Amino acid sequence: MREQICKLVAEKLPELAGVVALRQTAVGTAPYLFREGDDLSQLVLEPRYPLPSVVSMLQKRYPEARFGVVARGCDARALVEMAKRNQIDPERLYLVGFTCSAEQAAECYCAAPAPDTAGWPQAMVVGVPVAGAPPNPLVAQYEEMSLAERRAFWQQQFAKCIKCYGCRNICPECFCEACALEDPLWVEAGMLAPPFPMFHLVRAMHMASRCVACRQCELVCPAHIPLTVLYDLMRRDIGELLGYEPGADIAAAPPLSLTLADGMVHGQDQLL
Amino acid sequence: MTDTFEPKIVAFLCNWCSYAGADNAGVARMPSPANVLPIRVMCSGRVSPEMVLRAFRSGADGVLVLGCHIGDCHYISGNHRTIKRMPLLHNLLSYVGIHPDRFRLDWVSSAEAPRFAQVTQEFVEAVRALGPLAEDGW
Amino acid sequence: MTNSVPEFSAHTNCFLIIGSNTTEAHPLVASHVMEAQQRGAKVIVVDPRQTQMARLADLYLCPRPGTNVAWLNGLMHVIIAEGLQDASFVQERTEGYEELRQVVMTYPPEKVEEISGIPADDLRAAARLYAQHKPAAILYAMGITQHTTGTDNVKSCANLSMLTGNVGIAGGGVNPLRGQNNVQGACDLGGLPNVYPGYQAVTAPEVKEKFEQAWGVAGLDDQVGLTVTEMIEGAGQGNVRALYVMAENPLLSDPDINHVRHCLEQLDLLVVQDIFLTETAELAHVVLPATSFAEKDGTFTGTDRRVQRVQKAVEPLGESKPDWQIICELAQMMISGSRFQVPNLQPETWNYASPAEVMDEIAPVTPIYGGVSYERLEREGSLQWPVPTADHPGTPYLHKGKFSRGLGRFHAIHSQAAAELPDEAYPFTLTTGRLMFHFHTGTMTRRTEKLAQEVREAYVEMHPDDAARIGLDGAERVRVASRRGEIELAVRVTPAIRPGVVFIPFHFAEAAANVLTHAALDPDSGIPEFKVCAVQVEPVT
Amino acid sequence: MQYENVRTTCIYCGCGCAINLQVLDGEIVGVFPDPQHPISRGSLCIKGWNVASFVRHPDRLATPLVRQGEGFREASWDEALQLVAERMGAIYAASGPQSIGFLASAKCTNEENYLLQKLARTIVRTNNIDHCARL
Incomplete structure (x- = not known):
C-alpha cells in the first residue's frame, strides 16, 4: 500500500505545491511537506498525526497553492468538517486516501475505516476497504449505568486532567483563534482539575457536531481520560436528534448553524 | 432534609416573551417561588451551554431556559438554535451524572403569565425533590 | 534516578511519592504513574500540600515540613516489626542492617505521629502498601532534598528501598525527579566544584593527571571549588571578584535574595550570558545574547539519565549565538590575550565545528558517557548512562545484581529539626515550590501568553483555619514576612494545605518567595532549606 | 515553501519529553508531541505544547x-x-584564579556545560564552577 501511495504521490507532485504526509528519518517520524524531488522512500503511514491541521495551516499561508494530503478515513472526515467551516479549501486539495486495517479499525472502534471520496473534487483511495468495527462497548454499557455511577466514573477521570489542552490542540476541528476553554468566564484559569468539569463539558458541547471520531484527543491525553466515550455519545445524539453525521457528507451543512426551516430537525416534539 | 431544602434556581428568560411573561405574572400577583433568580437575555438563542454550565458550577441546583414559542421569535430563528442545542446539553448533563430534571427548556410567551407561574413552580418542586446538586458531588 | 520513567507504567506496583507535586512539576512522569494506577498499582503521596497527585492517591499522608527522616524511620519500624522486609536482599546485598534496625526501632508510629503529625495507623497502612506491592518505586523531588537534612532524607529513602529489596529491579528504586531540563546533564558534565565530567573527583591525583593529559595542560586546580552559594557569599566578602553566569538567574532562584543582590553588587565583573535580560543580567557589566534551545544543537540528559538530542529548528535571533560558540570564542580570546598563564594552550583547540565534536571529546574522558555519540543518538533515539562503550546498550536501571560499591550500605540516621522553626513572632512554616504553568524563574513562561494567562501573579496558599487565625476576613492580599524580608501578594485560601503551613511559588520576581527563604544549607550537599522557614502573615487592607 | 518538523527535547523540566517543532519557511509555527517517544508517548503538558512561544519574543x-x-x-x-x-x-x-567564579547552567546543553567547566578549569585554573542543581 505504501508503494502504491508513493507512486501516486510521485505522479501528482508535479502539479502540486507539495503533499502533506509523514516522513520517517533517523530521528523519528513526523508530518512533512513532500515536494518534487524529495525522497519518497521516507514517506510512511504511521503513527497518527493530525495532518488535516497541517493542510489547513499551509492553505491559509499560501492562499493560491494546491496541496495534496495522504489521509486515512478519519483524516478525510476531519477535512470534510473543516471545509464546511472554511478551514480548508477542497478545490485546492488532492486527497490521497488509504484504508486502515481491520485491526486498526477495531482499535479505534472505527465505523468507517476508509476515506469516502464522494463529494471530493479530486481524490483517490488506495487499499481495499475493510468493514467498520463495532462501537466502543463503553458507550453501550453507559446506558446501564445509574446517574451516580456515571458521576463517579467521570469524577475519577476528570480529576486526573492536568489541563495540557492537548485534546484541543491536537483536534483538527478545534481551530478557533479565541478559545472558550481559555476564557476565565467559563474555565477557571490556573487550576488543575477543578471540582466542576467546565473544561470537559464545554468541549464536549463544542464537539457535538464536529467530532469525526479520529480519537487523537484520547491518544494525546497524558491522563488517559477516555474522552471519546463522551464524544461518541454526543455524536450519537446529534445523529438521532438532528440527523447529522459529522464528516460524512461534504454537502451537508452543520446542523447547529441552521434554522428549523432548513430541514435539519426531525421534529420539535422529539427535542423537548 | 428535602422538606426544608430550598433549591437555588437560575432562570434565563428571553426579553421579548418569557421575561415579559414573568413581569405580567408579577403584575397579576400570581404566586411565584422566591427561589428563582431570573436573568434576562435578549433571546433564548443567546443562552450558550457555557452559561448553563456556569450556573451549575456557581451553585445553582437547577437551571431553567425559557424562550418564545417556535415561530414567535423576535429574531425569527433565534430560538431555533436553542431548540437544537439545549437538548444536547440536557443529554450531556445526564452523561456525567447530573439529573436531567435539573435542567429544563420551555416556551412562555408574554401573554402566558399563568404558564410562567406554573412552569417555575413545577420546576422548583422537581429540583426540590432531587436535593442539592452539591450532594451529588459536582 | 536509579530506574527509568517507562518502567513506572510497565512494572511498578506501588509508588511512594514524597515531596513531589508530580502532576504539576513532572506531568509526563505523572502520566506513567496514572497509567500504572489504572492497572491496579497503589500510590502513596506524602506532602504537606494535598496536591492533585495526593488527591489521586490511594493513601495521602500530610506531614509537618522537615520531618522526613522521622516518618521514613517510622515506616521502616513498621516494616521490620511486622517482618515485611526482604530478608534475603538485606542478607546478600547490604551491610549495616543491625545499626539501622537499632535506630529505626526507636521510631514507633505513635512517636512518629508526635513528630510528624502523620496518624500512626496511616503510617502503618503506608508501610504495608509499600512493602507488599513489589516492585515499589520511591519518587521524590525537592521536598526531600531542599532541607538542611536533605542528604539524610535521601539516605533514608535509600534505606527503605534496600530494606524491601526494591533496588536493582525494573520498576523499583529511588527516583529523584530533576526539576530542570538538563540539571542531570550539568552535573554529569562537571558543572560542579568537586568533580570533573562523569563525577570524577578533582582531588584525586590520577583523575587530575588524566584530564591534564586529555586537555593538554598542566597544573589543574586540585582543590574543591566554591558552590553557587559560596561564590555569592564570596562576592559579598570581596574574595570572589568576577562571576561569569551562563543562563542562570540566582537573583531569583537563590535563597535570601536581598542578600544575593547586595553580594552581586560588590563584584568587579559580572558577565551574564542569557536569552532575556533577567533580574541577574540587569546587574551585569556585560550581557551576552545567547540563542534559545530551538536555535542550537546539543544534548540534554533527562531525569532518568537519558541522553537525548536537541536539534536546531530555526536560525538564531539577531546577533545572538549559541552558548557553546560564545564560550569557544571567549576561550580563544582569553588564551590569545596575555593575562592568563596558559603556555600550553592554543586557541585552535577551541575550534569546534559543532556540538557533535564536543561530544566526541566528552565521551573518551567521561566513562558514563563513553559510548555516547550523535550518530548513535540519531539511530537509537536516546541512551541512558552508564553507557561505557560504543557497543554498550545503556542502563535502564542501576544496581542490578550488585551495587557500584559492592554491598549497599544502610545509614542509621536520627531525625533532626529544621534550621528555623516557627515561633511566636513568625508562627507559620513557609514552603516553596513550582506551578504547572511556570518554569523556574519565569523568564520564559511568563513571556508565553498561553501560560501567563493561567497564572499571572504570585500568591500564597493558606489553610482556612489559619486565614481565620490571622483575621483575613475576606482580604485578598497579605504581607508575608520573615527575618530576612517581606513581600506582598495575593492569598488563596484552600483546605489542601496543612494548617500552620503556607506555600508560595517562586516564579514571580515582583513577589519573590526567595526574599523570605534563608540560606541554611545541608552540610553535605550545600542545598538550601527552601522547604522550611518561619514567616508571619498579615492581611493588607 | 518548506514545511518540516524538527525533533528536539523539551526544556521545561527533567522528564525529557520529545518535542516536534513545526517549522514553516524558517519560522516555528507550532508544536506536535511524538507518539513514538518512550517517555512522552504522544502527550505533552501545557508547557511543552507552548515551548516555542518565547523564541521570537521581542524582549529577546x-x-x-x-x-x-x-x-x-x-x-x-x-x-x-x-x-x-x-x-x-x-x-x-x-x-588569582580563585577570585573568579563560573555558573554553568541546568538549562544549557551537555556540550555547553562541558565547555564552560573546561574553560574554568584549563584557562582560569579554578574549580569555582557550579550551577543551580540544588535550587
Whole structure:
C-alpha cells in the first residue's frame, strides 16, 4: 500500500505545491511537506498525526497553492468538517486516501475505516476497504449505568486532567483563534482539575457536531481520560436528534448553524 | 432534609416573551417561588451551554431556559438554535451524572403569565425533590 | 534516578511519592504513574500540600515540613516489626542492617505521629502498601532534598528501598525527579566544584593527571571549588571578584535574595550570558545574547539519565549565538590575550565545528558517557548512562545484581529539626515550590501568553483555619514576612494545605518567595532549606 | 515553501519529553508531541505544547550589551568578548584564579556545560564552577 501511495504521490507532485504526509528519518517520524524531488522512500503511514491541521495551516499561508494530503478515513472526515467551516479549501486539495486495517479499525472502534471520496473534487483511495468495527462497548454499557455511577466514573477521570489542552490542540476541528476553554468566564484559569468539569463539558458541547471520531484527543491525553466515550455519545445524539453525521457528507451543512426551516430537525416534539 | 431544602434556581428568560411573561405574572400577583433568580437575555438563542454550565458550577441546583414559542421569535430563528442545542446539553448533563430534571427548556410567551407561574413552580418542586446538586458531588 | 520513567507504567506496583507535586512539576512522569494506577498499582503521596497527585492517591499522608527522616524511620519500624522486609536482599546485598534496625526501632508510629503529625495507623497502612506491592518505586523531588537534612532524607529513602529489596529491579528504586531540563546533564558534565565530567573527583591525583593529559595542560586546580552559594557569599566578602553566569538567574532562584543582590553588587565583573535580560543580567557589566534551545544543537540528559538530542529548528535571533560558540570564542580570546598563564594552550583547540565534536571529546574522558555519540543518538533515539562503550546498550536501571560499591550500605540516621522553626513572632512554616504553568524563574513562561494567562501573579496558599487565625476576613492580599524580608501578594485560601503551613511559588520576581527563604544549607550537599522557614502573615487592607 | 518538523527535547523540566517543532519557511509555527517517544508517548503538558512561544519574543536579547552608567549600550561581539577577557584577565592577574567564579547552567546543553567547566578549569585554573542543581 505504501508503494502504491508513493507512486501516486510521485505522479501528482508535479502539479502540486507539495503533499502533506509523514516522513520517517533517523530521528523519528513526523508530518512533512513532500515536494518534487524529495525522497519518497521516507514517506510512511504511521503513527497518527493530525495532518488535516497541517493542510489547513499551509492553505491559509499560501492562499493560491494546491496541496495534496495522504489521509486515512478519519483524516478525510476531519477535512470534510473543516471545509464546511472554511478551514480548508477542497478545490485546492488532492486527497490521497488509504484504508486502515481491520485491526486498526477495531482499535479505534472505527465505523468507517476508509476515506469516502464522494463529494471530493479530486481524490483517490488506495487499499481495499475493510468493514467498520463495532462501537466502543463503553458507550453501550453507559446506558446501564445509574446517574451516580456515571458521576463517579467521570469524577475519577476528570480529576486526573492536568489541563495540557492537548485534546484541543491536537483536534483538527478545534481551530478557533479565541478559545472558550481559555476564557476565565467559563474555565477557571490556573487550576488543575477543578471540582466542576467546565473544561470537559464545554468541549464536549463544542464537539457535538464536529467530532469525526479520529480519537487523537484520547491518544494525546497524558491522563488517559477516555474522552471519546463522551464524544461518541454526543455524536450519537446529534445523529438521532438532528440527523447529522459529522464528516460524512461534504454537502451537508452543520446542523447547529441552521434554522428549523432548513430541514435539519426531525421534529420539535422529539427535542423537548 | 428535602422538606426544608430550598433549591437555588437560575432562570434565563428571553426579553421579548418569557421575561415579559414573568413581569405580567408579577403584575397579576400570581404566586411565584422566591427561589428563582431570573436573568434576562435578549433571546433564548443567546443562552450558550457555557452559561448553563456556569450556573451549575456557581451553585445553582437547577437551571431553567425559557424562550418564545417556535415561530414567535423576535429574531425569527433565534430560538431555533436553542431548540437544537439545549437538548444536547440536557443529554450531556445526564452523561456525567447530573439529573436531567435539573435542567429544563420551555416556551412562555408574554401573554402566558399563568404558564410562567406554573412552569417555575413545577420546576422548583422537581429540583426540590432531587436535593442539592452539591450532594451529588459536582 | 536509579530506574527509568517507562518502567513506572510497565512494572511498578506501588509508588511512594514524597515531596513531589508530580502532576504539576513532572506531568509526563505523572502520566506513567496514572497509567500504572489504572492497572491496579497503589500510590502513596506524602506532602504537606494535598496536591492533585495526593488527591489521586490511594493513601495521602500530610506531614509537618522537615520531618522526613522521622516518618521514613517510622515506616521502616513498621516494616521490620511486622517482618515485611526482604530478608534475603538485606542478607546478600547490604551491610549495616543491625545499626539501622537499632535506630529505626526507636521510631514507633505513635512517636512518629508526635513528630510528624502523620496518624500512626496511616503510617502503618503506608508501610504495608509499600512493602507488599513489589516492585515499589520511591519518587521524590525537592521536598526531600531542599532541607538542611536533605542528604539524610535521601539516605533514608535509600534505606527503605534496600530494606524491601526494591533496588536493582525494573520498576523499583529511588527516583529523584530533576526539576530542570538538563540539571542531570550539568552535573554529569562537571558543572560542579568537586568533580570533573562523569563525577570524577578533582582531588584525586590520577583523575587530575588524566584530564591534564586529555586537555593538554598542566597544573589543574586540585582543590574543591566554591558552590553557587559560596561564590555569592564570596562576592559579598570581596574574595570572589568576577562571576561569569551562563543562563542562570540566582537573583531569583537563590535563597535570601536581598542578600544575593547586595553580594552581586560588590563584584568587579559580572558577565551574564542569557536569552532575556533577567533580574541577574540587569546587574551585569556585560550581557551576552545567547540563542534559545530551538536555535542550537546539543544534548540534554533527562531525569532518568537519558541522553537525548536537541536539534536546531530555526536560525538564531539577531546577533545572538549559541552558548557553546560564545564560550569557544571567549576561550580563544582569553588564551590569545596575555593575562592568563596558559603556555600550553592554543586557541585552535577551541575550534569546534559543532556540538557533535564536543561530544566526541566528552565521551573518551567521561566513562558514563563513553559510548555516547550523535550518530548513535540519531539511530537509537536516546541512551541512558552508564553507557561505557560504543557497543554498550545503556542502563535502564542501576544496581542490578550488585551495587557500584559492592554491598549497599544502610545509614542509621536520627531525625533532626529544621534550621528555623516557627515561633511566636513568625508562627507559620513557609514552603516553596513550582506551578504547572511556570518554569523556574519565569523568564520564559511568563513571556508565553498561553501560560501567563493561567497564572499571572504570585500568591500564597493558606489553610482556612489559619486565614481565620490571622483575621483575613475576606482580604485578598497579605504581607508575608520573615527575618530576612517581606513581600506582598495575593492569598488563596484552600483546605489542601496543612494548617500552620503556607506555600508560595517562586516564579514571580515582583513577589519573590526567595526574599523570605534563608540560606541554611545541608552540610553535605550545600542545598538550601527552601522547604522550611518561619514567616508571619498579615492581611493588607 | 518548506514545511518540516524538527525533533528536539523539551526544556521545561527533567522528564525529557520529545518535542516536534513545526517549522514553516524558517519560522516555528507550532508544536506536535511524538507518539513514538518512550517517555512522552504522544502527550505533552501545557508547557511543552507552548515551548516555542518565547523564541521570537521581542524582549529577546539580540546584541551584546555593555554597562553604561545605570543602563546598557549595545556593543559588537568583538568588543564585548574582548572586554570580558580583558577584565577577567586583570582580575586574574591581580587576585588569582580563585577570585573568579563560573555558573554553568541546568538549562544549557551537555556540550555547553562541558565547555564552560573546561574553560574554568584549563584557562582560569579554578574549580569555582557550579550551577543551580540544588535550587
